[in-house]
Amino acid sequence: METILTLQNLTKRFGAITAVNDLSFTIKKGNVYGILGPNGSGKSTTLGIVLNVVNKTTGNFKWFDGNTSTHQALKKVGAIIERPNFYPYMTAAQNLKLVCKIKGVTPDKIEEKLEIVGLLDRKDSAFSTFSLGMKQRLAIASALLNDPEILILDEPTNGLDPQGIHQIREIIKVIAAQGTTILLASHLLDEVEKVCSHVVIIRNGIKLYSGPVDEMNVNFGFFELNSNQNSVLKKWLSDHSGFGEIKEEDDKLIAYLTQDIDAESLNKEVFEAGTILTHLVKRKESLEEQFLQLTNNLN
Incomplete structure (x- = not known):
């Protein structure tokens, strides 16, 4: 199975604090991976490192075959690691057109991506009229505009009501069913159990387990x-x-x-x-x- 991302002994220190501690795992194509851990366990820092927004202290990571530069590799990645940030008085479609210009991709798939996230009927509505859940779904649509090989989501259901959480989970399942590899960070066990095939469990930056969710043999049941x-x-x-x-x-x-x-x-x-x-x-x-x-x- 094709390798999407490999982390090798990755460590990140902020002064005396070790946020990520000798972390190693591999992401294979076609699976849904969850990085699971309590708040402050190093999940967001790990994602920031592989997305080139946080500098590592030691260790390495490589995208795909390892022969592609991180800059080039990230053109095949879709990511949401912060709160959705769009122009409030522009419509959903107008905001996505702007994202297409920034990413250097054609805008011909905007309606397709809006349909995936259930917002096609609101394409001409201003972003300011959207609920938090709708804003998050629009962010997912924007991350899909370049048809990424992997979609990275940091706490995708944070702050959402139960209906919004359910909608995001169903969207993740649809995207995964279309063959896109997904890596999501979450502190919600229920979220990982319901949508992920594989899990990396970390605490205090240390990996406790990496592998299929259904093979977590901590005990015999x-x-x-x-x-x-x-x-x-x-x-x-x-x-x-x-x-x-x-x-x-x-x-x-x-x-x-x-x-x-x-x-x-x-x-x-x-x-x-x-x-x-x-x-x-x-x-x-x-x-x-x-x-x-x-x-x-x-x-």
């Missing part, structure tokens, strides 16, 4: 179980080497795994021990739970 003999079942699970904590929730037993056990094998073992299960579901912990474990492990 847990089973939800029920039977007509829950007290016997709980004792059996407690004595089993494959389980750690056992909890009771809403008449179900929650058994946390310390090793990988599949549902079929567990069902067979329990049956052979003389108990019949009436409910058995294996689950992974949510991204939020895994994120908290990762960050706690750093303490």
Whole structure:
């Protein structure tokens, strides 16, 4: 799979503060990546470095095959790293025409991009009449005008109401489905879990995890179980080497795994021990739970 961006031991210091600490990861074409971390974890600084608006202290990054200068590479990048800033009394279409002039691209795709972000019917409305969510969507349209290979978004839903958040997420999914690679920074676990295929988790500038969202094996997950003999079942699970904590929730037993056990094998073992299960579901912990474990492990 084609490489879009590679970071190698990237570090940025602001005086005594290390904002980005020896950060390395790779962005591959066609995926939606989330840089996830609390506010102040180094997400925006990392994006600023690769977009040439923040100077790195040490380390390297390279766009595409590494043989393209950053200046040339950025012509194939669309980015929103600040609040949308357009002329308030110009219309949406007029503002995008101005962006086309600045980017050196033809304005023939303005209506196409406005349609993607759901603003085609407001193309002749002044920017000053737009809600915050509409302003953010117009900014995304402007970032798409050069048909970028990668779209970079810094906290794209910040400050939006639930409807605005939903609209931005759906737009991201549409853009990704068209083959554009997306890199977004967010402190919202829910946002990353719903739209991203891959995640880079950082705290205090340090990478804690990088890879597919569904392969975040911080632990082995847990089973939800029920039977007509829950007290016997709980004792059996407690004595089993494959389980750690056992909890009771809403008449179900929650058994946390310390090793990988599949549902079929567990069902067979329990049956052979003389108990019949009436409910058995294996689950992974949510991204939020895994994120908290990762960050706690750093303490």
